[in-house]
Amino acid sequence: MIEVTKTETIILNSGQCRFNSCYACGWGQKKYPVDTEKLKNQVKQLNLEEIDKLKIYESGSFLDNKQFPKKFREWLTRYLEEKEVKEVSFESTANFITEENLKTFKESDLDFTVAMGLEAADNEVLEKYGKPFKIEDYDRAVKKIHESNGKIKTYIMVNIPFSKPNTLEKSVEHVLEKTNKEDKIVLINTYPHNQSKLFKDWVKGKWKPLNKEQFLEKIEKWKDHPQVSVEYENMYFIPKFPKKEKKQKELKGCSEDLITHPHYQVWQDYFQRLYQKPREKEILLFLPCSYKKPYPKSKTHKAIQKAIKQTEEQEKIHRVVLSSPGVIPIDKCDNYPFTAYEWPEWEETPEIKQRYIQVNKDRVKKYIENHDYEKILAYFKPDSESWKAVKKAGEELDIEIKNLFKEESYQEVKEQRNPVTKEPALKSLKQELQKEL
Ligand code: SF4
Known part of the structure; x- marks a missing residue:
C-alpha cells in the first residue's frame, strides 16, 4: 500500500537573509519586520487538520535567530505537536546549523528536514558565487543534523555560473558521500532572480539558462538514483526586469x-x-x-x-x-x-x-x-x-x-x-x- 503524506506549505517572510550575496538570488535583498506575533498568526491560519508535513520556505535561514526568533521556533514545534503534524522542513544556510539551534527540533516529537542550498561542492565556485560558507561548513552541518536525528535535502545548481566542466559531478558525488539514503538531493536548473547579478549577465549575453534538453543531458547520470530528484522548470520564471x-x-x-x-x-x-x-x-x-x-x-x-x-x-x-x-x-x-x-x-x-x-x-x-x-x-x-x-x-x-x-x-x-x-x-x-x- 502506498502511503500518502498530506503536506501543507507556508512562506514566512521575516527579517532578511543575513548574507544577501548569492549571485543568482534576489530574495536576500527583501527585508521584512521581525514580528513573532504576526508569524504565529500566519501559522495559526493554516488548516493543519490531518496534515502530516509542514514545509516552510523563508528566503534565508529559519535557524538564524535574527531572522526568526528562537522563541518562535520553540512555539512552532509545540504548536505542530499539538496539531499532530508529524514532520516539518525548513531552509537554512550551513552557518546557522548548530547543535544549539537544532535542539528545539531534536527534543520535539517532530521529524525534521533541513533544506540547504549547497549549490556546488567547490570552494572556488562557492566563493565567486558569493555563497556565505565553504564545503567544510556544509560537511559540519550535515554531521550536526544527523546527530540531531534530522534529515537533509541538499540543493545543487546545474549550470551554476563560474562552474568548471567537472563541478556538477564533483558536487553530486560529494553530497552522496556525506549524506545517507534517508537524505535527498535536488538537482535544480539555474534560473536567475530578476534582481540578481546573474540576471544582468544574461542581459549582457555572458551567461544563458539551459533549456530542457541541455538540462536533461547534464543530469542523465543520476536521474534514477533513489536519493536524487530534479527540478527543471520554474513555471513562474520569465525575464522580469526590475x-x-x-x-x-x-x-x-x-x-x-x-x-x-x-x-x-x-x-x-x-x-x-x-x-x-x-x-x-x-x-x-x-x-x-x-x-x-x-x-x-x-x-x-x-x-x-x-x-x-x-x-x-x-x-x-x-x-x-x-x-x-x-x-x-x-x-x-x-x-x-x-x-x-x-x-x-x-x-x-x-x-x-x-x-x-x-x-x-x-x-x-x-x-x-x-x-x-x-x-x-x-x-x-x-x-x-x-x-x-x-x-x-x-x-x-x-x-x-x-x-x-x-x-x-x-x-x-x-x-x-x-x-x-x-x-x-x-x-x-x-x-x-x-x-x-
Ligand atoms: S540564496 Fe539564500 S543565502 Fe543566498 S542570498 Fe539568497 S536567501 Fe541569502
Missing part, C-alpha cells in the same frame, strides 16, 4: 539598436528556448503588432480576435505577435518591454526595413524550430516587412506558412488606414482560417 532597469524612453524610435536591444534579445532567448506554449494551442497564428499596448487592448487586436472567435476550434489558435522586439506570444505580451516600446513605421528607412526582415526572420525560424505546432499561419498585409520575414523563415525551414490576408482582399483596402481591421480583410481572415481548421 523597475530601475526598465528603459522605457530608450525604446522609442526606429533603429538597428531598437531591433536588437538587449532587453528584447533576452526575451527572444527565453521564448525560443525556455518558454512553453499553452498545451492546447496547436495552431500558430502570427499577427501584426498595434500602437496601443498591451496588444489585446487595441482596436486592431480586438477586431482580429472577434473574427477568430467566429471560427470553429478557435481555442486551438495561439496568437503570436511579430514586431520590432521579435516574436511575442500573446500570453506574455503584457510584460515589459512589450508594453513600453514604440516603433514609428513612418521613420523606417529601406536599410532598417531590410534589417527588420533579416533579424525577425531568424527569430521566427528559431521560435518555430523549438516549438511543436500542427500548423503555422499568418495574418499580415501581404507587402509588410513582418510577412516577408515570416515567409522567408518558412521557405528556409521548408514549411508552408499561409498568409490569411489574401492579396485580392488587400487590394480592396490597401489605401485605407489600418487595413488589417477592415471588413474585407477580416472576412478573408475568417474564411481562410476556417478552411485551415
